[in-house]
Amino acid sequence: MQADEFGVRPGEVMADLPETFDAGLHFIGRLRTPWTKRKDCPKNGLQTQEICTVEVDPAYATGLGNVTGCTHLILLYWMEQATRGLLVQQPRHAAGPRGTFSLRSPARPNPIALSVVELLGREGDTLQVRGLDCLDGTPLLDIKPYYASTDSRPEAQVNRAGADQ
Amino acid sequence: MQADEFGVRPGEVMADLPETFDAGLHFIGRLRTPWTKRKDCPKNGLQTQEICTVEVDPAYATGLGNVTGCTHLILLYWMEQATRGLLVQQPRHAAGPRGTFSLRSPARPNPIALSVVELLGREGDTLQVRGLDCLDGTPLLDIKPYYASTDSRPEAQVNRAGADQ
Numbered sequence: 001m002q003a004d005e006f007g008v009r010p011g012e013v014m015a016d017l018p019e020t021f022d023a024g025l026h027f028i029g030r031l032r033t034p035w036t037k038r039k040d041c042p043k044n045g046l047q048t049q050e051i052c053t054v055e056v057d058p059a060y061a062t063g064l065g066n067v068t069g070c071t072h073l074i075l076l077y078w079m080e081q082a083t084r085g086l087l088v089q090q091p092r093h094a095a096g097p098r099g100t101f102s103l104r105s106p107a108r109p110n111p112i113a114l115s116v117v118e119l120l121g122r123e124g125d126t127l128q129v130r131g132l133d134c135l136d137g138t139p140l141l142d143i144k145p146y147y148a149s150t151d152s153r154p155e156a157q158v159n160r161a162g163a164d165q
Numbered sequence: 166m167q168a169d170e171f172g173v174r175p176g177e178v179m180a181d182l183p184e185t186f187d188a189g190l191h192f193i194g195r196l197r198t199p200w201t202k203r204k205d206c207p208k209n210g211l212q213t214q215e216i217c218t219v220e221v222d223p224a225y226a227t228g229l230g231n232v233t234g235c236t237h238l239i240l241l242y243w244m245e246q247a248t249r250g251l252l253v254q255q256p257r258h259a260a261g262p263r264g265t266f267s268l269r270s271p272a273r274p275n276p277i278a279l280s281v282v283e284l285l286g287r288e289g290d291t292l293q294v295r296g297l298d299c300l301d302g303t304p305l306l307d308i309k310p311y312y313a314s315t316d317s318r319p320e321a322q323v324n325r326a327g328a329d330q
Contacts, residue, residue, distance in 0.1 A: 015228075021191060022189075023243055023245070024186025024188070025186055025187055026187055044315050062252040062264065067267045069325065070322075071321050072321035076241075078188055099228045101232050102230065102234060103310065110193070115315075141275045142274070144269055144279065145266075145268065145269065149209075150211055150281065151316070151317075151318075153237050153311060154313050155236070155313070156235075156311045156312070156317065158236075158310050
């Protein structure tokens with residue numbers, strides 16, 4: 001684990017992570033946002049109107065062809081500052097500790113974050129988007145088209161008080 | 166690159182991938198589906214009613230607490246058989262080659278796939294879900310709660326004919 005400002009709080013549980021990895025990732029770019037400290041980040045991407053920039057590394061920018069045909073994109077990115085491997089955690093505003101897989105917290109065995117963003121435009125190797133909430137300089141892993149047919153579930157519900165089994 | 170049945174077709178472009186990785190992944194479980202050959206997989210998770218199983222490795226299963234409070238989940242998984250690094254590709258049913266980041270194809274620099282699934286139940290370290298389309302045994306990377314507020318965009322559109330810049 002990485003010792004950082006998030007740390008491990010009472011009631012939290014860490015995974016005993018393996019010493020080796022099963023697969024490797026290439027960072028394909030960086031996300032440029034107005035936020036340089038965790039405390040300044042919006043709680044989620046809908047709580048801000050800031051326009052952010054997706055900088056795709058020139059080695060991968062050929063993959064951006066046809067992307068402007070999408071009104072919305074899914075971005076996957078790497079939360080490199082998160083405490084990795086936290087399995088039960090105590091969110092600041094929750095009544096008690098919760099399983100990591102019931103949370104969108106960046107602290108998880110594979111700290112891959114996901115945001116649905118609105119695509120506003122493209123200039124060369126960069127995209128302008130709305131809907132990000134992460135730190136400036138966050139490594140980019142993937143860009144996908146958002147399909148309402150498969151990705152939009154307006155009926156979905158999360159019961160935060162939820163059954164704990 | 167990995168030589169496999171998907172290969173590289175005329176008009177397609179491969180990235181010159183770095184020899185080292187920037188970050189590593191732990192496989193946290195496996196997806197159990199009825200499909201053992203790529204040609205048998207449904208085109209997407211809405212084209213099947215099959216109930217599939219998410220097997221979480223016991224080392225990570227503590228993280229499942231509270232997950233049954235969610236009606237829908239986002240699963241991230243690793244398309245280990247995909248041709249990695251394809252930047253421009255020719256989908257079987259498209260008119261011409263397209264940028265990878267405008268496609269949901271498994272072939273991409275970081276072959277992380279994403280499905281929104283309906284959570285039907287939990288038994289110990291396994292979840293029953295509907296909405297998967299992948300091969301049996303696919304490695305699991307992450308489970309996240311699906312929030313309609315941030316993840317559902319019914320107005321999103323993809324223009325497949327789309328502008329190519």
